[in-house]
Amino acid sequence: MQRVEQRQYEKGDCGVACIAMVTGKTYEEAELTFHKYGLVLDGEYYTTHKELIVVLEMLGRQAVRKKNSSNGTLLSTLRL
Structure with a gap:
């Protein structure tokens, strides 16, 4: 897995960088997906x-x- 750096930290693009990193996509490819599905609002990338x-x-x-x-909290698990 290659590290992908955030490009717009002040706009909350950590999700874009994480998605790119775990899928092997470039930052730009991941960012395009966020735009395509309306997950960028007023230039902000904050996602749940x-x-x-x-x-x-x-x-x-x-x-x-x-x-x-161990404690009953919910975790998200990725299957590649």
């Missing part, structure tokens, strides 16, 4: 974990939420 799961599914990846067996 649920929206990131949707983006992963749009890019052909599967992500599911599971409970942490």
Whole structure:
């Protein structure tokens, strides 16, 4: 996995960088997906974990939420 740096930190693009990193896409390819599906509002990229799961599914990846067996909190798990 190659590290992908944020380009617009002040606009909350960490989700774009993360999606690019885990899917092997470029930052620009991931960013295009965010724009295509209306996840960039007024130039801001802030996304929830649920929206990131949707983006992963749009890019052909599967992500599911599971409970942490040690404390019962929900975790998101990615299957590549």
